[in-house]
Amino acid sequence: MSQPPSQPVIEAKALNLVFQTADGPVHALKDVNLTIGKGEFVSFIGPSGCGKTTFLRSIAALEHPTGGTLRVNGMTPDEARQKRAYGYVFQAAGLYPWRTIAGNIRLPLEIMGFSRAEQEERTERVLDLVELKGFGKKFPWQLSGGMQQRASIARALAFDADILLMDEPFGALDEIVRDRLNEELLKLWDRTGKTIGFVTHSIPEAVYLSTKIVVMSPRPGRITDVIDSPLPKERPLDIRDSREFIEIAHRVREGLRAGHADD
Amino acid sequence: MNRILPVLTVVLVIVALWYVAAVGMNRAWVYDQASRAGVEPPGLGGLITATINQERPVLPAPHQVAAELWKSTVGMAVTSKRSLIYHGWITVSATLLGFAMGTVLGVVLAVGIIHNRAMDLSVMPWAIASQTIPILAIAPMIIVVLNSVGLQGLVPKAIISAYLSFFPVVVGMVKGLRSPDQMQLDLLKTYNAGDAAAFWKLRLPASVPYLFASLKVGIAASLVGAIVGELPTGAVAGLGARLLSGSYYGQTVQIWAALFAAAIVAAGLVALIGVAERGALKRMGMAR
Numbered sequence: 001m002s003q004p005p006s007q008p009v010i011e012a013k014a015l016n017l018v019f020q021t022a023d024g025p026v027h028a029l030k031d032v033n034l035t036i037g038k039g040e041f042v043s044f045i046g047p048s049g050c051g052k053t054t055f056l057r058s059i060a061a062l063e064h065p066t067g068g069t070l071r072v073n074g075m076t077p078d079e080a081r082q083k084r085a086y087g088y089v090f091q092a093a094g095l096y097p098w099r100t101i102a103g104n105i106r107l108p109l110e111i112m113g114f115s116r117a118e119q120e121e122r123t124e125r126v127l128d129l130v131e132l133k134g135f136g137k138k139f140p141w142q143l144s145g146g147m148q149q150r151a152s153i154a155r156a157l158a159f160d161a162d163i164l165l166m167d168e169p170f171g172a173l174d175e176i177v178r179d180r181l182n183e184e185l186l187k188l189w190d191r192t193g194k195t196i197g198f199v200t201h202s203i204p205e206a207v208y209l210s211t212k213i214v215v216m217s218p219r220p221g222r223i224t225d226v227i228d229s230p231l232p233k234e235r236p237l238d239i240r241d242s243r244e245f246i247e248i249a250h251r252v253r254e255g256l257r258a259g260h261a262d263d
Numbered sequence: 264m265n266r267i268l269p270v271l272t273v274v275l276v277i278v279a280l281w282y283v284a285a286v287g288m289n290r291a292w293v294y295d296q297a298s299r300a301g302v303e304p305p306g307l308g309g310l311i312t313a314t315i316n317q318e319r320p321v322l323p324a325p326h327q328v329a330a331e332l333w334k335s336t337v338g339m340a341v342t343s344k345r346s347l348i349y350h351g352w353i354t355v356s357a358t359l360l361g362f363a364m365g366t367v368l369g370v371v372l373a374v375g376i377i378h379n380r381a382m383d384l385s386v387m388p389w390a391i392a393s394q395t396i397p398i399l400a401i402a403p404m405i406i407v408v409l410n411s412v413g414l415q416g417l418v419p420k421a422i423i424s425a426y427l428s429f430f431p432v433v434v435g436m437v438k439g440l441r442s443p444d445q446m447q448l449d450l451l452k453t454y455n456a457g458d459a460a461a462f463w464k465l466r467l468p469a470s471v472p473y474l475f476a477s478l479k480v481g482i483a484a485s486l487v488g489a490i491v492g493e494l495p496t497g498a499v500a501g502l503g504a505r506l507l508s509g510s511y512y513g514q515t516v517q518i519w520a521a522l523f524a525a526a527i528v529a530a531g532l533v534a535l536i537g538v539a540e541r542g543a544l545k546r547m548g549m550a551r
Contacts, residue, residue, distance in 0.1 A: 084455065088450065090449070092446060094447055097549050098471075098548055107464060111454045111455075111456045159454075
């Protein structure tokens with residue numbers, strides 16, 4: 001699916017991030033240039049230490065780049081956060097055990113000062129969106145790992161940010177559950193039209209989900225390849241056996257290998 | 264039923280050992296009496312009856328302690344100066360006041376420690392140092408100093424209780440308020456939440472299980488503080504006073520009865536905290 005280049009939602013130019021550690025400086029991101037358009041589904045893939053999570057955290061203003069420019073909706077990441085530009089989903093669901101599922105989804109709404117009625121209305125809507133209708137009164141421990149992760153996605157969607165940032169959200173789940181959630185995530189993306197940044201370790205997951213795949217490699221963390229996926233927007237699970245799918249997966253693998261070759 | 268049996272067995276073993284020890288330790292007095300009277304020392308049967316029914320034994324037998332407990336609680340009016348309920352209430356009221364003061368102080372210090380770098384670096388060493396000073400050494404000074412400014416009775420004892428009970432609360436609450444991991448703090452950051460929201464929505468609820476663990480230690484420490492606080496007050500009233508007067512007059516049965524009363528009160532107070540804990544965790548959905 002090739003979109004006409006709409007206004008960029010995320011724009012990184014010559015982005016650098018150096019951590020000062022006890023063992024000396026670590027170059028987590030080196031000269032990263034990337035533009036993400038509105039409504040794109042962008043996966044970041046690469047071995048640990050390649051800076052994919054660091055890049056996502058930079059977009060969320062959880063890390064601060066040491067060089068270059070990064071714009072989110074045309075603002076600095078800090079400003080974008082104050083404008084509630086994004087929802088963030090972590091690897092663990094991180095639901096509060098003392099709040100019900102609905103209570104967890106209300107958390108950002110309470111902090112952002114939504115009215116009580118609107119909190120209820122939005123909670124119901126996103127519970128429906130992640131297919132957890134009727135589970136609002138349950139406590140997190142009463143739900144499976146996959147359902148907990150869906151609840152955490154609902155929490156990130158509740159305040160209607162345009163951007164959804166997901167850091168290996170399904171990394172801790174088994175493959176069967178992961179397949180289902182991938183399918184559901186695509187449906188959700190289709191229905192909401194959000195821009196999604198998705199960090200993963202899994203080549204099939206990246207290829208299956210994305211309109212754009214960003215291949216990264218470590219030491220220093222950098223982008224080695226950006227692949228615009230030719231796959232159609234409509235993606236049944238068995239598209240993974242198609243020739244196109246396998247070709248993209250091959251190109252991603254090649255990109256990952258190339259990144260390792262010059263270690 | 265299968266829980267009661269093991270407990271009962273252990274209790275029986277302890278009581279049996281206690282009787283053996285009572286016979287052994289009180290034997291000397293029986294022999295001494297016999298030699299003074301110039302009669303043969305009694306045989307085994309006589310020895311046992313003579314050792315476990317003395318008025319001022321070295322070690323009172325369990326039934327003597329139980330009888331004394333019964334007599335001084337159920338067996339007399341609570342207004343009597345010899346009633347353990349009268350003395351127990353005086354100690355418990357000081358314990359509860361001190362426990363409340365210590366808990367508030369502990370929580371306030373913990374909140375300060377996690378939000379203020381200077382307090383983080385400076386308070387904990389002093390809190391630890393405060394607990395290395397023997398309470399027996401500092402209690403009389405607190406009583407004397409407060410008496411000189413006109414405070415006596417309940418409040419000085421409560422302050423000694425608070426001195427002992429704030430410490431577990433500080434330690435537990437600092438750990439509890441710091442228990443949310445980086446991911447949970449990052450999540451709040453993505454909502455652009457401030458320190459206040461992080462405290463009320465995350466840190467405080469996360470610290471509740473730690474708080475209750477600390478309160479259990481704290482209330483037992485409070486009781487010890489209140490009893491110690493009663494020792495230097497000239498033995499007027501309270502379980503501590505009962506212990507002290509018992510030792511003045513060699514009333515070992517009275518001492519042991521007061522000791523057991525204190526132990527029963529402590530168990531009761533800890534159990535009350537346990538009930539509150541279960542209720543709170545159930546309401547928060549954290550009890551399974």
